[in-house]
Amino acid sequence: MKKRSPSPLKNKNLLLGVTGSVAAYKAVELARRLRDEEADVRVIMTSASLNFITPLSLHLASRQKQKPISSLWEEPLAHVNLASDADLFIVAPATANTLSRMALGIADDMLTACFMAFAGKTPPAPAIVAPAMNPAMYGNPAFRRNLEFLKTGLGVVEIPPEEGALACGTAGTGRMAAVEKIVDAARNALVEKDFQGLRVLVTAGPTREPIDPVRFISNRSSGRMGFALAKAAASRGADVVLVSGPGTISPPEGIGKFIRVETTAQMEKAVLEEIKHARLLIMAAAPADFTPEETFSKKIIKSSRYNLKLKETPDILLGVSRLENKNKKRPFTVGFSAETGPEVGRAREKLRKKGLDMIVFNDVTKPGAGFDCETNEVTIITRGKGRVDIPLMDKRDIAHAILDSVLAQKNLSQNLDF
């Protein structure tokens, strides 16, 4: 059974503003997902939105005692009280009309009056908007100016609309962002920024060692674990540099610097360059351990007999641990040990031999763990300390658990000058 780590949205007060867009029905799924994260969700509907969706659907999805509110005159002072209690204000879908009115400081309905009180409070709290509209409306200069002011003047985070077919029969940029993207942004807005300002270097994915122009040696790593770590660290305020081998999944957004490499030698070069500025290094990549002794510039033809001779690739972690011997600053270093059995002995040995501060062991033969899947089950082993077993969870939750373990290390304060 998959476990979950507590969501940053747990027990937080969220306001969900829903406006008069054809995408209003998607707010039902959004409210349901935010409740899954154990947030308290109070829905505010504009009167135009009532033409697209019933308050009943949103009431059910938000699983709240109170019904969605749409009039300023229903509950006296609700606009001020809701704003003052809220940890996060989300407007999704957000029409051109409501976004413009929010930017201009108009407060003549429940949603805009509440936003007016929310955006002016001290200390400030985060707000997220997910515009949905016809591409021409989205491109309108008056609207662009208003949206720009919301972002730069009021610090509102926009989850930009996506490209695709639209209800108005056209295609272009205007579809509301995917619900999961909005939930992710909400989590990021409220997660503790305990890695603020720290440069974190993460490696991800496999590497490829070319045999000829069409063939290579590689492994089953997808990059998901490293990408999840990079994303988790960035959401906690880190300045992340992600060095990744080739893969089929898209790298996460919000990363400070993304470096794509092909071979283990290229990954080593990038790591040794970027490490100079990093305070934490997480080597989640699975670099190929062998490379052909000879690489051919032309395709080897099928009929020929060919014995592939291999040599070892550079050991990146060993190179990193040597930095310390050369009196160079080495960041707190986390390695990974993918094994095909439950024994952690080899991982402990790797921790010691390569001078790591922490190693994350996983048995790739376990169902739902290891390469090319969304979940993982790991054991975190630290130098001179015991072990922490992390049960089967989404790689996102595993990533946060690893970062929590890093922060819990006493010697981190020396290595990272926290």
Ligand SMILES: Cc1cc2nc3c(=O)[nH]c(=O)nc-3n(C[C@H](O)[C@H](O)[C@H](O)COP(=O)(O)O)c2cc1C
């Ligand atoms: C069928 C229909 C669909 C609409 N879809 C959108 C939309 O997706 N985005 C938008 O900005 N406006 C859309 N509008 C226009 C808004 O509903 C209109 O500007 C309204 O005043 C918005 O009110 P509100 O911002 O208070 O919800 C649509 C109008 C109609 C009739």
